[in-house]
Amino acid sequence: MVDLMIVLNLFFATVYLTIKEPKIRIKDKHISLDHAKSSVLALILLIVTGVVPLTLIRTSLMKQLNIVPWQILVIFFGSAYICISLDASGLLKVIAYKFLALSRGDGKRLFFNTIALAGIMTVFTSNDIVTLTLTPIIVYMSQYARIDPIPMLISVFFTSNTWSMFFYIGNPTNVIVAQAYSLSFFDYAKLMFIPTLAAIITSVIGFYLQYRKKIPRRIDVQLQLDVEKTLKSKLYAWLSGLTFCAFFVTVAIGDFINLPLWKAVVLYCIIYAVLNFVFSSKMSESNNDFSFFVDVFKRVPWKILPMIITFFVFVQVFSMYGLTDLVAKLFNLRNDLLASLFTTYTTAFAANIMINQPMTIFFAHVLWQKPLAYAMSLVVGSNIGGNITLIGALAGMMWSRILANYGIEMNNVKIIKNTFFVAMLTLLASSLGIALTAYLLR
Helix, strand or coil, rough: CCCHHHHHHHHHHHHHHHHHHHHHCCCCCCCCCCCHHHHHHHHHHHHHHCCCCHHHHHHHCCCCCCHHHHHHHHHHHHHHHHHHHHHHHHHHHHHHHHHHHCCCCEHHHHHHHHHHHHHHHHHHHHHHHHHHHHHHHHHHHHHHHCCCCHHHHHHHHHCCCCCCHHHCCCCHHHHHHHHHHCHHHHHHHHHHHHHHHHHHHEEEEEEHHHHCCCCCCCCCCCCCCCCHCCCCHHHHHHHHHHHHHHHHHHHCCCCCCCCCHHHHHHHHHHHHHHHHHCHHHHHHCCCCCHHHHHHHHHHCCCCHHHHHHHHHHHHHHHHHHHHHHHHCCCCCCCCCHHHHHHHHHHHHHHHHHCCCHHHHHHHHHHHHCHHHHHHHHHHHHHHHHHHHCCCCCCHHHHHHHHHHHHCCCCCCCHHHHHHHHHHHHHHHHHHHHHHHHHHHCC
16 A cells, blocks of 8 residues: 555655756756656656565566557657658648638638648648647747637647547557557547547537637738748658658558568658668758757657656556556446546546556556547547647647747646637537447447
8 A cells, every 4th residue: 555655645745846947056057857867767766665676667568458569669659750850841832821821811711721720731641740740830820820729729729639639650558558459440430430420510610609709800920831842852751752642652552561560660761761871961951960850859759768668667557456457446437428538538537647658557557457449539539638738638738838939828727718618519529429429439
């Protein structure tokens, strides 16, 4: 019991430090306890206190139930490298400008076009890439047109964490659930089509009604982009785009050609690494011919790695002490609608206590033997939950830092005020979609 209390205290302390990232002073130096350092510190304390033996760290990365943690790590960081490589080519930025230029100054059309663009980009890349690509463009338009950027910024952020439910490569949390339930690419897509569509329709209508008075009729700003400067190498941009299309197709047919997702990710990481190396001299901004190759590799969020490993260890310890079995007893509702409502709202709020990735790892262990309605609900909760506060997902914390660089403050109070009502409606609509899907699959 004492050991479990130590584990729980260290778990919530790690979550708190990950969110706050406090700075401590040692002599004349200020050290920030970011999510990487705080996670490593928690792991060391688990070992030093004798609660966790060293062998448990290795065990926590091996196959547990249907989840294979080390494969999830390969998929997450490999997919990030692939998407970052595509983004670095400049192709996404050019597509974004061209697409938004179709609005021709019509404020309402620009609002819907921005949401549609964010959604489409999210389906085929990731929410992080969408945030990195579209946020500067939205800020630029708002500054020159002298309009409030919040409606479009909030809508795009919410969109990137909603459309991500369509395919399991849209969010690492989707991969965790898909592995726990042994879902193929098409099995997952079939299950999540109706719930995701319900979430999209609800959120788009919700945000339009919420911001309709703030959307200007006309936006007098010309979206101009120096294509030659953005696409430093058109050949690299085209090859990068075609490679990404091939990657997506390979992932989709992976089950038919007996190619696991993690192997497909490794294969295309190697292809992109070769492309990045060959074109590094043309794409590099400095005199160093290999700076582009190195910079793309550095942009991968490696600092998340210690945190994910530490939380895998925490979940293993929770299972060891029977905590997951205890929580699992709460999820025994036989009615699909009640089960989906309870699970979506519970996991969505839990994501804002323990961040969506660790939350999904924990609840995947809790729910893995439950009916598919619970799996779909966990996907919805882990994605939509990332919209309620900035701590619901790591993408939220990254987004707030990007906005701060442009002089725009985004805190938890502001995001809750702007997203809470729509998030609650979206969770409800998705739950109804889950119940309908479960009924149709009987």
